[in-house]
Amino acid sequence: MTTQQERRSGRRASAARTDAGLPGWVYLPALIGGIFIVLPLVAMVARVNWGQFWILVTSESSVAALWLSLKTATASTLLCVMLGTPMALVLARSRFPGLRLARSLVLLPLVLPPVVGGIALIYTFGRQGLLGGTLEVLGIRIAFTTAAVVIAQTFVALPFLVLSLEGSLRTAGRRYEAVAATLGANPTTVLRRVTLPLVLPGLTSGAVLAFARALGEFGATLTFAGSLQGVTRTLPLEIYLQRETDADAAVALSLVLVVVAVLIVLVTRRRGSEGVV
């Protein structure tokens, strides 16, 4: 409890110091940048047909798309945490030849256009792909299923979690771990009782980023998973399709997606600041 308060007051003090040292001209480009981000959102909100809004966003296809998006993004975020946490630990704490190459490869989905990721996934998990034959023998079909959506989302979201957590692990340092080890804690205890609590903010923000990225995933899903209501047509795909015939519906659904994303960021931020940070 006391450490929490100490940290919080420390944070305030450091923020105050930054304010004092900031040159005044920085505020102008910062303001322009802020407007650049906010203005398109305002323009979109201004285009919403409020009279029809509720009918548009509660249509059967919209609700199916929103529900599918939330389900798949949650599933892929869990997968990202389960796979990404060990990956970040290995990248931040171990030494082996090819570590830098491994890190570059892990971050590859970040720089790949999602449609390229989708093509790569087709040739991996697709019916004629690298693993497709084996999966077919096992009776597992991935193409055109919700599992394909989760795979696509996990593929593009994983680097966000790894990058975020690895950064936290590096800045947290190893001193507390070393102390715990000298006091007789075994590696698993150190990981569970020292390392992970220490980097929990990084893990949380990484998970939020991964969830947001999964929620917005479009290109890889469209290429790899297809588009069918309730099965593979997530909210971004539904928006893209609605745009063809009903611009009002597309705008209304876009707003829903923005609101969901903002809510997630707000909720996790608040929880983060009340908790560990």
Added chain:
Amino acid sequence: MSRDRLFSSARLSVAATAALGLLLTGCGSSGSGSGTTTAGSTSASSGSSSASTSGSSTASSSTAAESSTLTVFAAASLKATFTELGETFEDQHPGTTVTFNFAGSSDLVTQITAGAPADVFASADVNNMTKATDADVVAGEPVDFASNTLTIVTQPGNPKGITGFADLTKSDLQVVVCAPQVPCGSATEKVEQNTGVTLAPVSEESSVTDVLNKVETGQADAGLVYVTDASGAGDKVSAVAFPESTAVVNVYPIAALTDASQPELAREFIELITGPDGQQVLEGAGFQPAP
């Protein structure tokens, strides 16, 4: 003290990561919408080519009679034929450059009504041309210049032995079609109504290219695409024609636009497309004449 620094730098790195991530997501998702990408990149290239054209015109204004750029917004399915005909047009009109923006017809209508500079619009269906005429961006009457019908495509050699439309309902087949919201999907829906055969597709794609791609990559056993898409894909797919397709004809209209900077060239380009040269190229790609 050092702990404060430690935590603030941790936050900083997380924030930087977040910023980087959002930046890259932005780049990625703009590249993922195939329609938008085509539009963006083509309009960018049209911008640069018009810049270079104007540059060369000032440099060689004493020798060349005139130098001008005709901008044509055309449906994605016209890419091969219109690119070829654009070169023909440039040969017939020395000093003229034809730049294209190929995308989904509804994307093009949106861009044109939003003020994108274009001289000619060629739509893949009457519906989207009507949207353009309703928005008062079309000069004069649109002219129908080609038509297209649906065909079944399968993996090369038709391994599942599909012979007709009704075969697509077989339970062991993975069939992919266009969503009813896009022209190829509404044509598919009409064939279903005409034949009384209801398909259970595993995916309803938002463009005909996506349907073709799912069959080409072996994800799907069969799909419904336009005859021209099937012939454009060569031996990567096998086409299975079905008699019921002839009842559902998708008509392609073309029109000059009210804001055209080159109205005379626009008229001549439309004449080329509707004339014998244009019709021959279109027929070669599998298009049928306008009804």
